[in-house]
Amino acid sequence: MTADPALAAEGAASERIANQLRDAILAGDIGPGERIRQEEVAERLGTSRLPVREALRILEAEGLTEHTANKGARVPRLDPAELDVLYQMRERLEPLALTESLPHLSAGDVRQLHVLHERIAADTDLREFMVLDRAFHLGSYAGCASEQLGSSVTRLWNATQPYRRAFMALGGPQRRWIIDHEHRLLLDAIDRRDSVDAERYLAGHIRRTRIELAGHPEVFHPAPARRRSAPAVPLPTAAG
Amino acid sequence: MTADPALAAEGAASERIANQLRDAILAGDIGPGERIRQEEVAERLGTSRLPVREALRILEAEGLTEHTANKGARVPRLDPAELDVLYQMRERLEPLALTESLPHLSAGDVRQLHVLHERIAADTDLREFMVLDRAFHLGSYAGCASEQLGSSVTRLWNATQPYRRAFMALGGPQRRWIIDHEHRLLLDAIDRRDSVDAERYLAGHIRRTRIELAGHPEVFHPAPARRRSAPAVPLPTAAG
DNA sequence: AGGGTTGTTTATGGATCCAATAAGTGCCAG
DNA sequence: CTGGCACTTATTGGATCCATAAACAACCCT
Numbered sequence: 344m345t346a347d348p349a350l351a352a353e354g355a356a357s358e359r360i361a362n363q364l365r366d367a368i369l370a371g372d373i374g375p376g377e378r379i380r381q382e383e384v385a386e387r388l389g390t391s392r393l394p395v396r397e398a399l400r401i402l403e404a405e406g407l408t409e410h411t412a413n414k415g416a417r418v419p420r421l422d423p424a425e426l427d428v429l430y431q432m433r434e435r436l437e438p439l440a441l442t443e444s445l446p447h448l449s450a451g452d453v454r455q456l457h458v459l460h461e462r463i464a465a466d467t468d469l470r471e472f473m474v475l476d477r478a479f480h481l482g483s484y485a486g487c488a489s490e491q492l493g494s495s496v497t498r499l500w501n502a503t504q505p506y507r508r509a510f511m512a513l514g515g516p517q518r519r520w521i522i523d524h525e526h527r528l529l530l531d532a533i534d535r536r537d538s539v540d541a542e543r544y545l546a547g548h549i550r551r552t553r554i555e556l557a558g559h560p561e562v563f564h565p566a567p568a569r570r571r572s573a574p575a576v577p578l579p580t581a582a583g
Numbered sequence: 584m585t586a587d588p589a590l591a592a593e594g595a596a597s598e599r600i601a602n603q604l605r606d607a608i609l610a611g612d613i614g615p616g617e618r619i620r621q622e623e624v625a626e627r628l629g630t631s632r633l634p635v636r637e638a639l640r641i642l643e644a645e646g647l648t649e650h651t652a653n654k655g656a657r658v659p660r661l662d663p664a665e666l667d668v669l670y671q672m673r674e675r676l677e678p679l680a681l682t683e684s685l686p687h688l689s690a691g692d693v694r695q696l697h698v699l700h701e702r703i704a705a706d707t708d709l710r711e712f713m714v715l716d717r718a719f720h721l722g723s724y725a726g727c728a729s730e731q732l733g734s735s736v737t738r739l740w741n742a743t744q745p746y747r748r749a750f751m752a753l754g755g756p757q758r759r760w761i762i763d764h765e766h767r768l769l770l771d772a773i774d775r776r777d778s779v780d781a782e783r784y785l786a787g788h789i790r791r792t793r794i795e796l797a798g799h800p801e802v803f804h805p806a807p808a809r810r811r812s813a814p815a816v817p818l819p820t821a822a823g
Numbered sequence: 824a825g826g827g828t829t830g831t832t833t834a835t836g837g838a839t840c841c842a843a844t845a846a847g848t849g850c851c852a853g
Numbered sequence: 854c855t856g857g858c859a860c861t862t863a864t865t866g867g868a869t870c871c872a873t874a875a876a877c878a879a880c881c882c883t
Contacts, residue, residue: 355652355866357640381835391868393633396836397640400597404644406731412595413835413874428683428729435675443668489668491646491742495735502731595836621865631838636866653844653865825883832877841868848861853854 357397360388364398368407368418369504370470375420379408406502418505423563426506430553433499437549438542440484440496445538447486453533456482460530464523472519473508479526483533509562510555525551597637600628604638608647608658609744610710615660619648646742658745663803666746670793673739677789678782680724680736685778687726693773696722700770704763712759713748719766723773749802750795765791 364384367373379399385392399416402408408416421429459479466472477500487493511518525548532541556562604624607613619639625632639656642648648656661669699719706712717740727733751758765788772781796802 355650357866382833392835393867393869397637400637400640401644404641406734410595414876415835425729425731428679428732431679432676432732432735435679436672439668439671439675489665491665492668492672494646495672597836620863622863632865633837633839654846655865826881827883828879828881830877830879832875834873834875836871836873838871839869841866843866844864846861846863849859851856851858853856 355394356390357394357401360384360390360394361398361401363388364402365405365407365501368402369501371505371508373418375418375505378415378417380415405498421502421506421563423557423560426503426563427553427557429499429503430549430556433496433503434546434549434553436492436499437480437484437496438545440487440492441533441541441545442538443489443492444484444486445533445536445541447488448483448533449486452482452485456530456533460523460526463526464519467519469508469512472511473504476522477504483529506556506562507552510552510559513559513561521551522548595634596630597634597641600624600630600634601638601641603628604642605645605647605741608642609741611745611748613658615658615745618655618657620655645738661742661746661803663797663800666743666803667793667797669739669743670789670796673736673743674786674789674793676732676739677720677724677736678785680727680732681773681781681785682778683729683732684724684726685773685776685781687728688723688773689726692722692725696770696773700763700766703766704759707759709748709752712751713744716762717744723769746796746802747792750792750799753799753801761791762788 364373364379373379381392381395381399385395388395399408399410403410403416407418409419410416456479459475459482463472463475463479466475481497481500484493484496487496525544529541529544529548532538532544604613604619613619621632621635621639624638625635628635639648639650643650643656647658649659650656696719699715699722703712703715703719706715721737721740724733724736727736765784769781769784769788772778772784
């Protein structure tokens with residue numbers, strides 16, 4: 344799994360910009376339904392509009408933005424049915440990624456997963472939780488050698504991220520307890536290198552979230568009235 | 584499944600170019616390992632290099648080309664392990680697409696599948712077979728409403744296409760018979776709208792192909808020495 | 824007064840030009 | 854004769870400029 348966007352800091356400018364925009368979307372700074380203007384991004388990053396356009400094409404192909412001719416790009420707003428299918432895709436693909444990854448995970452990798460698991464249980468901040476949870480799951484796929492499988496799984500995580508955040512935001516603490524329990528079962532299976540059990544627990548983990556999500560339609564509506572003028576966290580500027 | 588590239592003829596120029604390049608790759612006109620020069624494509628399509636660049640970014644995000652800074656794009660050459668994983672992904676995702684599609688398939692859609700099935704059995708030309716087989720399988724997912732699932736399945740088909748062609752090229756007629764048989768079972772299940780059986784037959788169909796492919800390493804090597812222009816005789820330099 | 828129309832504004836799409844980098848080639852020295 | 858080095862060339866990456874289409878608003882006509 345070399346497809347982690349955060350790691351690809353170097354490379355062509357269009358990819359760097361794509362990574363920054365992707366991070367902004369995943370962090371919730373841009374949010375579903377919101378528009379992305381080329382000029383604004385170009386100006387903020389201190390570059391021309393051209394690499395921004397390429398970056399938007401990349402994100403479009405990843406499903407993170409949708410493009411209309413002469414109308415520009417915006418973050419798509421998923422409907423419940425589409426999100427449900429995305430979760431079913433995760434339910435089938437991520438266990439495969441885990442099985443592919445398990446034999447190649449080093450002892451240090453597994454140790455790192457334990458560390459993340461403990462930090463998740465300890466932490467309560469939502470933003471931090473999103474980062475740690477992502478690191479935990481994607482970290483468990485770190486041994487997966489397949490480029491395509493890795494990028495597919497990452498894409499699914501990215502596409503579902505905004506709604507996962509909205510879902511976590513409205514639950515009580517017991518939601519954390521359930522997740523902690525499921526993560527523990529998963530970790531045990533990983534410790535034993537038991538891919539059958541690991542697949543089962545992982546699929547169940549995703550499936551339960553999917554079912555619960557189906558019962559919370561408010562996750563889709565919020566559209567938290569983001570202001571254009573005052574982005575809570577400005578895009579990372581082109582730090583020289 | 585609105586992601587079929589062949590249907591998206593209109594739209595921005597970058598997408599049109601991406602579609603044309605995609606078709607060329609899928610038809611085998613470009614082939615794994617071969618390079619794609621922006622200027623050549625731009626000249627051939629009578630446009631500037633700029634939309635070609637965007638098109639290449641799109642194809643890169645789809646996994647159909649790989650991009651290196653200042654070195655350009657080329658069609659990636661998959662190794663056997665990667666192809667095997669791609670087939671495992673198909674094995675898990677395409678049954679889901681079929682289950683999502685089945686309830687929404689019209690009687691006319693199913694009838695069209697029967698027509699394709701008969702044409703596949705009758706035809707013997709390889710190039711034609713590749714087109715029909717693709718139309719048959721992707722046609723069975725036509726009822727799938729999910730944008731993301733449709734595009735993912737299409738991507739997997741595209742990525743594996745060159746090797747599927749090489750595989751079909753070296754087999755005898757009995758390979759066609761087996762495929763015909765498996766397609767018939769699949770069609771029966773579709774006729775009965777039996778998603779459980781349909782998933783089973785489809786997964787088996789893909790799985791058998793994967794296993795057989797693993798026993799034919801020559802599929803990867805051939806690289807049929809595509810030359811852009813017969814370099815047997817080195818060009819006289821500085822022909823002015 | 825309301826709706827349709829037209830002009831203005833704004834943002835995207837495309838083309839040409841220039842800079843930077845990698846590969847290929849020829850030359851020179853050992 | 855061979856290996857290394859510098860130069861040339863070809864190709865990609867980026868920026869600026871211009872054309873085009875959509876959104877918006879004011880205005881006129883009914």
